[in-house]
Amino acid sequence: MEYITVTLVVVGLVCIGILFVKVNNHLMKANQYVAALQEQHNQQLEAEIESLSKFYEQRFKEQLASITSTYTNDLEKKLDKLDLTIKQSLHSYLTQEQYEMHQWIELINNESNxxxxxxxxxxxxxxxxxxxxxxxxxxxxxxxxxxxxxxxxxxxxxxxxxxxxxxxxxxxxxxxxxxxxxxxxxxxxxxxxxxxxxVQQFEIQAEQIISVLETITSAKSLSPKQLERVEKLDNRLQKDLLKNFKGLHARYNKVTQRLFSHLSPSIDQKAVNEYNLNAIQQFKSAQELFTQQESSFKQGIDLARLSNLLGCWDQTYLTPPTQLYFQNVYSDIFAKLNPEVKPEMTKLMLKTTKKTVYA
Structure with missing residues (x-):
């Protein structure tokens, strides 16, 4: 009895296994069929989408072409109108210019002055x-x-x-x-x-003046009238231009030295040279002092120190090179002073007591 039961159980399991295999095969076939249907559906859907896309793309192109054509025509008309307006304005402007030019020319031609x-x-x-x-x-x-x-x-x-x-x-x-x-x-x-x-006129005039000065200063002594004439002739010379003519400038320096001897016979050339060397040193000291205390001097503080260094020298005894050095130093300092300080500096320079050659 037990044997029969076991046999029946085994037979049942085998049948169930066979049934499970058949069911599984049917499911696999069903899945394959569904997948095939889905693939076919997807292909049909893609074809429809592509067809619609091409359709709407074509419609869009046609509408865009229509709109572009309309705007292009309108734009061309507007540009033609603008071009005509510009040409008319330009023509009007040119016509107005020509008219004004004609008026100017007529006015000038009729002017006798x-x-x-x-x-x-x-x-x-x-x-x-x-x-x-x-x-x-x-x-x-x-x-x-x-x-x-x-x-x-x-x-x-x-x-x-x-x-x-x-x-x-x-x-x-x-x-x-x-x-x-x-x-x-x-x-x-x-x-x-x-x-x-x-330049030629200046050279001729300077030659004439210096020749006369040489003649006058060559005398042993000079009268007040001669000194007055020397002063007038000297004022006619443009010293800044004279420096460009080495020969004339050298002759003028000799005339100046002779004039020194006439103005101060007791002063010899050695004393004058010493006077100039001292002046040069003082001018240098003034420039160095100004550089060290520029901010104070610019505000007008202690200007007397500067004026004493620069203004205590008699220009009569200064040689042209010394005078030029003085002018450079003084101009450099004066240019840097504040505007309200410059009048005070000028007054101090004028009031400063001049040193004599023998001081």
């Missing part, structure tokens, strides 16, 4: 700096003054003509550049000739 006409042309050139008509009118009007016998007038005319031709050169049309360059070069040449003439 050359000086007045020059001012008119300069005003016109400020408005139309590249006008060839105006610069030619300017050249015509100012030419008589460029060779004027009155040097101040000639100098001013040359300066104004040089400036006008430079401005025209900077603003002219390309077709007028050669002419503009020619005018400016001519203006420069006239200026150079004027400066050479001035």
């Amino acid at each position: 050359h000086a007045q006409a020059i001012q008119q042309v300069e005003s016109a050139l400020n408005k139309f700096p590249g006008s060839s008509e105006l610069i030619e009118l300017y050249t015509k009007r100012i030419t008589p003054y460029l060779e004027s016998s009155e040097q101040p007038i000639q100098k001013l005319a040359l300066e104004r003509y040089n400036r006008a031709t430079r401005v025209f050169l900077d603003n002219c049309q390309p077709s007028m550049w050669k002419r503009a360059k020619q005018l400016h070069n001519e203006a420069l040449e006239l200026g150079n000739r004027y400066m050479k003439s001035k």
Whole structure:
């Protein structure tokens, strides 16, 4: 009995196993079928999405093209209108410019006063700096003054003509550049000739004055009238320019030394040299002192110390090199003082007692 029972149990388990395998096979087939259906559905869905995407993309392109075309046409119309407006405005502006230019030229041509006409042309050139008509009118009007016998007038005319031709050169049309360059070069040449003439005139005048001074100071003694004449002649010399002419400058220094001997016969050259050396040392001390206490001196504190070092020397006995050194030191110090301090420094310099050569 037990044997039969066990047998039945085994047979039952085998049947169940066989059934489980068949069920599992059916499930696997069902899953494969579902997966195949899902894949097919996904493919159909992707195809539909792609189709819709292409459809809407095409619709979007068509609508965008339509909108772009509409805006392009509107924009072209607006640009054409704007271009026409600009052309009309530009034409109006150019017409107005031509009208103003014509008015200026008529005004200048009708002006009989050359000086007045020059001012008119300069005003016109400020408005139309590249006008060839105006610069030619300017050249015509100012030419008589460029060779004027009155040097101040000639100098001013040359300066104004040089400036006008430079401005025209900077603003002219390309077709007028050669002419503009020619005018400016001519203006420069006239200026150079004027400066050479001035230098020659100065050299001739300085030669004449120094020759007379040499003659006067060569005498054994000088009368008050001769001393007065020496002073007048000396004041006519431009000392700053004279330094550029070594020969004349050396002769002038000798004249100055002779004059010292006439003004103070008892003073010999050795004493004068010693006086100058002491002065130079004091000027150097003044500059060093100012550098050390610049902030105080700039505010006007203890200016008497500076004025004593700088102002106690008689310029009559100082040689030109010493005078030049004094001027450099004093100018440097004076320029750095506060504006309200400068008058006080000037007063102290004037009031300072001068040292004598034998002090």
